[in-house]
Amino acid sequence: MKKPGGPAALAALLSFNGGFVDTAGFLGLSGLFVAHVTGNFVTLGAALVLGSHGIIGKILALPEFILVVALARLAGAALRARGRPVLRTLLVANVALLFGFFALAVGFGPFPHPDSPAALLTGFVGIAAMALQNAVQRVHLSDFPPTTLMTGTTTQATIDAVDLLTGSDEAHAVQIRTRFGRLSLAILYFAVGCAVSAGLHWLVGFWGLLVPVAVGAVAAWMQLEE
Numbered sequence: 001m002k003k004p005g006g007p008a009a010l011a012a013l014l015s016f017n018g019g020f021v022d023t024a025g026f027l028g029l030s031g032l033f034v035a036h037v038t039g040n041f042v043t044l045g046a047a048l049v050l051g052s053h054g055i056i057g058k059i060l061a062l063p064e065f066i067l068v069v070a071l072a073r074l075a076g077a078a079l080r081a082r083g084r085p086v087l088r089t090l091l092v093a094n095v096a097l098l099f100g101f102f103a104l105a106v107g108f109g110p111f112p113h114p115d116s117p118a119a120l121l122t123g124f125v126g127i128a129a130m131a132l133q134n135a136v137q138r139v140h141l142s143d144f145p146p147t148t149l150m151t152g153t154t155t156q157a158t159i160d161a162v163d164l165l166t167g168s169d170e171a172h173a174v175q176i177r178t179r180f181g182r183l184s185l186a187i188l189y190f191a192v193g194c195a196v197s198a199g200l201h202w203l204v205g206f207w208g209l210l211v212p213v214a215v216g217a218v219a220a221w222m223q224l225e226e
Contacts, residue, residue, distance in 0.1 A: 007141055007143070008144070008182075009222065010219055010222060011144040011145075013215050013216075014133055015147040015185075015190045015193065016189045016193040016196075016212075017133065017147070017212040017215050017216060017219075018035050018133065018193060019193025019194040020194065020196060020197040020211060020215075021034055021035055021098070021130055021209070022194070023198055024105075024126075024201055024209055024212075025123065025126050028105060028110065028111065029111060029126075030111070032057050032061065032123050032126075034123060034126035034127045035130035035148040036130075036134075037061065037062055037065055056115045057114060057115065057119070057120050057123045057124075060120075061127055064127050064131070065127055068127070068131035068135070069131050069134065073135060073139070075090070076135075085223070087223055088220060088223035088224065090132060090136050091216065091220035094129055094133055094220070095213060095216040100125045100129075101122065101125045101126040101129055102206065102209035102210055102213055105122050105126075106207060106209070108122060109122065109206045110205065130148060133147060133148065134147075134148055145182055145186040146186070153187055154183075156179070156183055157187065160183065164176055196208075
């Protein structure tokens with residue numbers, strides 16, 4: 001028997017963490033998006049034009065993200081071949097990375113120079129945590145919306161809302177309503193994570209990163225079998 005909480009609850013926790021950690025990284029690491037690649041392309045272009053700091057981390061974010069996703073895929077295959085629990089193991093690894101992000105941020109932050117070795121190391125650990133979360137979602141929660149990328153989710157939710165309001169045949173209406181519900185909740189949980197992260201960063205700085213560590217631990221705990 002599994003602990004309480006199914007895939008929907010797990011997706012909700014990861015969506016909250018996606019918003020929380022990405023906001024914390026952006027606020028504390030001079031605009032570094034640790035959870036998705038697109039934002040770093042934009043801020044990298046701005047940094048190059050304006051001559052601001054944080055260029056090194058934004059350049060290295062993409063290859064690191066790709067590397068971690070590839071390693072997660074290989075690790076999952078190796079665990080599966082040995083009959084080991086893949087999702088649970090990857091979630092535990094994600095908690096370890098989130099804790100490393102928290103410990104480095106608190107220990108070395110704040111970071112007035114985002115290209116300093118301490119700031120880069122902190123950012124890289126945060127990126128690794130979110131890259132691993134992205135890989136977990138794509139492989140193990142593919143029926144649910146992405147937990148870190150809201151652009152496509154918002155677009156599809158809007159399309160579904162219009163289709164529901166204008167009417168669609170009953171055969172597709174149930175499917176659209178189900179998808180719209182999942183998309184809307186993903187956006188809500190992500191937005192709540194962003195808001196809580198911003199508030200805690202203002203109040204306690206990087207200490208607020210204890211929250212996603214705890215949320216990640218709950219997500220991993222839900223996969224334990226009794």
